[in-house]
Amino acid sequence: MPPLRRLALPAFIAIACLPAPAAQADTPVSTVRPTGVGLPILDDTTSLQAGDGAGLIAALREYHDSGRYRRDLETVNGAARRFLRRQLTRRSPAARRPAIVLDVDETALSNWATLSAGDFGARPVDAALADQPAPAIASTLALYRDARRRHVAVFFVTGRSPQARASTLRNLRAAGYDRGWSGAAFRPRGVDTTPFKRGARARIERRGYTILANVGDQQSDLAGGHARRAFKLPNPFYVIAGH
DSSP states (O other), rough: OOOBBSSOOOOOOOOOOOOOOOGGTTTOOOHHHHOOOSOOOOOTTTTOOOOOOHHHHHHHHHHHHTTTHHHHHHHHHHHHHHHHHHHHSSSSSSOEEEEEOOOOBBBBBOOHHHHHHHTSSSOOHHHHHHSEEEEOOOOHHHHHHHHHTTTOEEEEEEOOOGHHHHHHHHHHHHHOOOOOOOOOEOTTTTTOHHHHHHHHHHHHHHTTTTTEEEEEHHHHHHHHOOSSSSOEEEEOOOBBOOO
């Protein structure tokens, strides 16, 4: 699993409607400002000293339980759906074999139950995820279904290990991603997240696809281009350093 930067528990990533950082300048990133409060800013180049752990846990749970997290997810995924529809109109540049790319954890699937049960102490590892299958994030599933209705190919690109492939694909199908997607890539041991995901998207393009939208919850999901636009979902629970 790639290294995590976190407090005694993870912290919230501030999200805003901004262009991509320099490393991602070739793919504009769409996201939203956070609606949660009491959560410090953390990204994959910043670390913070441990603070009020109980207060952070309470803030994370309030953000989720209040519905703010769900609404923020819906905002970003809704923007991705609108962008996809525009890209498929005749007024947009022609897309050869249009496709979208989805991350898995905290993008296609929600690990909220596992994270909350562990007081947000770390990102779940493959074994824990296999033991407790995760439900779909509803707004991502709606994006997936919209893409498939429009004959857009869908690829999953995940930082999970190849050893988790069978359980992950089984979970995706059970959660509703049940038919029609075109491929799934799993990160080999010893390969950092950003170069792995960038390379996976490049390989999809070499197969003749145009990636219209790349959707993930980490900067490492989105860095490196190979998509017309990237969409960053909020993840208040952990940060993966992508290198």
